[in-house]
Amino acid sequence: MTLxxxxxxxxxxLGSWLAVNGLWVELPLIVNTLPEGWDLPSYLTVLIQLANLGPLLVTLMHKLCPGLLKETAVIYAVLTVGVLACVLLASFWQVTTVVAGAPHSTAFFILTFFISLVDCTSSVTFLPFMARLPAEYVTTYFIGEGLSGFVPGLLALAQGVGVATCVNTTQDPTGGGESWTIQTQYLPPNFSPEIFFYFLAVMMCVSLAAFCALKRLPRTFFELANVALVPDPGAPSASTGLDNPGLETNGGPLQQREADGTNPTEPSAGESNLSMYRLGFIYFLVVWVNTATNGLLPSVQTYSCMPYGNLAYHLSASLASVANPVACVFAMFFPNRSLLFLGALGVLGTAFGSYNMAMAALSPCPLLQNSAVGVALIVLSWVFFTGTLTYVKVMAGVILRDRSHSALVWxxxxxxxxxxxxxxxMFPLVNTYRLFKSADYCNTKCPL
Known part of the structure; x- marks a missing residue:
């Protein structure tokens, strides 16, 4: 039963960020088809953040009208919308309309917004629901969240997304003689984006079915989890559980651990003795990690990787998605709650992200552009950037899970x-001020 x-x-x-991650790993193929070109990732980041309307409303409802909003109903709704949006995306992703005198991918943007609404809302509904189960299942949930990037990444590798080659072509526009030019030719994928999006819809159905099954678990699973949780602020209790949870009485953790024969002076894994400063630091880590991984760096991934070739872009997008679940599994078997360690790991991940940002700023001529070492560095930098900050995010979630239900909502x-x-x-820097410049891998000439 546990398995x-x-x-x-x-x-x-798996259904938490599957659709959005699927769009990111499919970008090497889509970016060459839709009219926005290399600017498409920056549009996606803004659309994803506009979808924060969903989690904002959920959070406000939890704060202003506690108990009124049913998490299970919201989860059913967002997963159903996710399935429908992926199906529609398979049919209409190439549809464009003229806006302000230029063609734009309106259908793709609209459906991306609804997909993002689903995935963003999962941040404030899926985790609080999982908090009803014992703590070990929260870590398993994070593994599934990591797989939401890994599974589309594997599919993109099988698809052969965005593989290109440089070919010589002849031109004779005046009939006076032939001229040779080098052009970038993209090889056809092994299967179409339509099939890829239908696969995402199937995976969303799997997530919906899993949620339905979790809802029907015996009550004992949920009751075991509630023993370890610190009550939400405002709930009737002999103590807030913030500064000295070991002194709780009336059937609280102290009495429970005395009955179990454990030392009541040592905090258990299920209790929280976080000071406000430490709690603030954890939330700062959460904010910064998501700023870097979901906002700053994804907007410029094309600019940091494409000058090294489509293979570098393809590998960085796919292998970085693999690093996510690997970091989650590592956090499951080797958890480290030390805030000093998590802070140091956050600094290390930021260093990798800074290298990626620097290479994007140097586009179209980044360091070691024509070297295999340069390709390896940019791919590994994206992998370690994703892996280190994912570990920090998972451990922050585990620590806050042990504090209270509302801590996970926040x-x-x-x-x-x-x-x-x-x-x-990033959006104005990329699309308004044009601080990042695209490159044609086959034709851009850079100094050695």
Missing amino acids: IVHLLACAFG CGAAAQTGSLVGSVT
């Missing part, structure tokens, strides 16, 4: 706030 619940939690987490709100700040910062 089945772990599988269901993992499958449920964790999701902090994550979306960081994502919003990052994307709003």
Whole structure:
């Protein structure tokens, strides 16, 4: 039964960011078809953050009208919308209309907004629902959330997304003689984007089915989880559980652990003794990690990788999505709650992100452009950037899960706030001020 619940939690987490991650790994193919070209990622980041309307409303409802909004109803709704949006995306992703005198991917943008609405809202509904289960299933949920990037990444590798080659072509526009030019030719994928989007719809159905099964678990699973949770602020209790949870009485953790024969002076994994400063630091980590991973860096991934070739872009997008679930699994078997360690890991991940941002700023002529070392560095930098910050995000979620239900709700709100700040910062830099310049890998000439 325990194994089945772990599988269901993992499958449920799969639907959290599956559709948005699927769009990102498909970008090497889509970016060459839709009229926005290399600017498409920056448009996506803004659309994703506009979808924060969903989690904002959910968070406000939790704060202003506690108990009125049913999380399960919201989860049913967002997963159903996710399935429908993926199906419609398969049919209409190439439809364009003229806006302000230029063609734009209106259908793609509209459906991306609804997909993003689903995934953003999952941040403040999926995790609080999982908090009803024992803590080990929360980590399994994070593995599923990581797989929401890994599974589309594997599919993109099988698809052969965005593989290109440089070919010599002849031109004779005046009939006076032939001239040779080098052009970038994209090889056809092994299967179409339509099939890719239908696959995403199937995976969303799997997540919906897993949630339905989790809802029907015996009550004992949910009752076991509630023993370890610190009550939400305002709930009747002999103590707030913030500064000295070991002194709780009336059937609280102290009495429970005395009955179990454990030392009541040592905090258990299920209790929270976080000071306000430490709690603030954890939320700061959540905000910053999501600012970097969901806002700042995704907007410029094309500019940092494409000058090294389509293979570098393809590998960085796909392997970075693999690093996400690997980091979640690592957090499951090697958890480290030390805030000093998590802060140091956050600094390390920021260093990798800074390298990626620097290479984007140097486009179309980044460092070591014509070297295999340069390709390896940019791919590895994206992998370690994603992996290190994902570990920090998972451990922050685990720590806050042990604090209270509302702490996880605010964790999701902090994550979306960081994502919003990052994307709003990058959009004008990419699309208005044009600080990042695109390159044609086959024709751009850079000094050695």
